[in-house]
Each structure stands twice: as C-alpha cells, then as structure tokens.
Amino acid sequence: EPEVTQTPSHQVTQMGQEVILRCVPISNHLYFYWYRQILGQKVEFLVSFYNNEISEKSEIFDDQFSVERPDGSNFTLKIRSTKLEDSAMYFCASTPRGGANVLTFGAGSRLTVL
Amino acid sequence: DQQVKQNSPSLSVQEGRISILNCDxxxxxxxxxxxxxxxxxxxxxxLISISSIKDKNEDGRFTVFLNKSAKHLSLHIVPSQPGDSAVYFCAASGWVQGAQKLVFGQGTRLTINP
Known part of the structure; x- marks a missing residue:
C-alpha cells in the first residue's frame, strides 16, 4: 500500500539552528500538508501546498518556516532558526485532490530543540 | 479557539466491551x-468518516454517530480489542472562511484492558 515517508524520524538540534524535515508524498497525490503535534496537545495544521505554491498556512507558520518541493518527489519543511517551542512531532500528509478530506499521514519526524 | 474538542483525554475499557469516544x-x-x-x-x-447528511456510518466493529443539532459525534467500538489501544483523534472538515479546513481535536487515549 502506498505510504508517505518522512525523514529523519528524530532530529535533535540546538536552538537557533536550521532544520529541514523531508517528506516523500504518495506519488500520484497533488496536495501536500505539514501538521505538527506538540507533546500532549492536538494535531495542528501548519501549511498546505499545491501546484508548487502554498495554498494555505496557519498562524503558526511564520517567517521562520518555509516549504519547498525541490524535485518531483520530495516535499520539505524548513525551520530557519529553531526555538525551544518548535519541539514537536511534525507530520507530512498528502491527498490526491483538493477538498479531499482523508489525508494520508507519514509516521512523523520528532524534532527536539535544546 | 478550539473548534473541535475531545473532552476526555483518556478512556479505559475492558476487552470485549463497548468503547465510546466523544467529540464536539x-x-x-x-x-x-x-x-x-x-x-x-x-x-x-x-479510521472512519461521516458526512453531515448522515447520522450514522458503520464499518465492521466501528460506528460513528453524528448529532448535528448538538454538534456532537461519537465513535463506538464494539467489541473492543487490545489492538484498539491507541490515541483517537476526531477531525472536522469544511469550507471555513474561503478555505477547506481540516481541524483536529486533542485526542483521546484509549486503553483496552484484557
């Protein structure tokens, strides 16, 4: 069964460092998403991406965050200068079409900022 | 602004009994x-979904009930099995302020006791 893959599974970084989280969405999917879950809290929407541009972003997704689809398969989330409060699980998801409600999620990347 | 709420952070159920998870x-x-x-x-x-035009959707051991007037939905699992032990997230989708949004609740940790 097709799946969304994410790397790394866990990254530890120092505050102020740049981090790139990588995702390979399902190959025929066109819409891509990043969500995050701070420990013990709900899953929060960060950004959606379609046709090589951001279609929507939340208040959390400030200037420190960026997304990119550098080639035909990868979808990356970059945090320019990490803060302690960026520590969370980051989930990538994809859907084949817009308005589709059933997202397929990756296993997540745990980011720990020290 | 918690648009989707799961008020029970955890639930413990005996194997074989019914698990009921709630969401508002x-x-x-x-x-x-x-x-x-x-x-x-x-x-x-x-896991399972329901459209607002329905009030019930069943898939094997899982049934979701929707009460639109109360803005409440619930997930019933019967009979509950040890493998059902997990965190369950309720999510709601719709066009809100001109964009398709998928909003998650905080999750309920279900533990099935043998």
Whole structure:
C-alpha cells in the first residue's frame, strides 16, 4: 500500500539552528500538508501546498518556516532558526485532490530543540 | 479557539466491551467528520468518516454517530480489542472562511484492558 515517508524520524538540534524535515508524498497525490503535534496537545495544521505554491498556512507558520518541493518527489519543511517551542512531532500528509478530506499521514519526524 | 474538542483525554475499557469516544465541534460550516487512530511512533491513520447528511456510518466493529443539532459525534467500538489501544483523534472538515479546513481535536487515549 502506498505510504508517505518522512525523514529523519528524530532530529535533535540546538536552538537557533536550521532544520529541514523531508517528506516523500504518495506519488500520484497533488496536495501536500505539514501538521505538527506538540507533546500532549492536538494535531495542528501548519501549511498546505499545491501546484508548487502554498495554498494555505496557519498562524503558526511564520517567517521562520518555509516549504519547498525541490524535485518531483520530495516535499520539505524548513525551520530557519529553531526555538525551544518548535519541539514537536511534525507530520507530512498528502491527498490526491483538493477538498479531499482523508489525508494520508507519514509516521512523523520528532524534532527536539535544546 | 478550539473548534473541535475531545473532552476526555483518556478512556479505559475492558476487552470485549463497548468503547465510546466523544467529540464536539463548534463551527456549523463543518460538513465532514473523521476519526483517525494513532499508535506511538506512527502517523495518524484514517479510521472512519461521516458526512453531515448522515447520522450514522458503520464499518465492521466501528460506528460513528453524528448529532448535528448538538454538534456532537461519537465513535463506538464494539467489541473492543487490545489492538484498539491507541490515541483517537476526531477531525472536522469544511469550507471555513474561503478555505477547506481540516481541524483536529486533542485526542483521546484509549486503553483496552484484557
């Protein structure tokens, strides 16, 4: 069964460092998403991406965050200068079409900022 | 602004009995509701959904009930099995402020006791 893959599974970084989280969405999917879950809290929407541009972003997704689809398969989330409060699980998801409600999620990347 | 609320952070049920997980939402623009299940170290996986035009959807041991007037939905699992132990997220989808949104609740940790 097709799946969304994410790397790394866990990254530890120092505050102020740049981090790139990588995702390979399902190959025929066109819409891509990043969500995050701070420990013990709900899953929060960060950004959606379609046709090589951001279609929507939340208040959390400030200037420190960026997304990119550098080639035909990868979808990356970059945090320019990490803060302690960026520590969370980051989930990538994809859907084949817009308005589709059933997202397929990756296993997540745990980011720990020290 | 918690548009989707799961007021029980945890629930413990005896194997073989019924598990009932509850979810409330505030935005009447939501028209599609989903339950996701999450095991540790994995991403959320889609479990079952219901459209706002229905009040019940059943899939094997899982049934989702929707009460639109009360803005309440519930997930029933019967009979509960040890493998059902996981965190369950309720999610609501709809066009809100010109964009398709999928909003998650905080999750309920279900533990099935043998």
């Amino acid at each position: 939402y505030t935005n009447s623009m939501f028209d599609y509701f989903l339950w996701y299940k999450k095991y540790p170290a994995e991403g959320p996986t889609f």
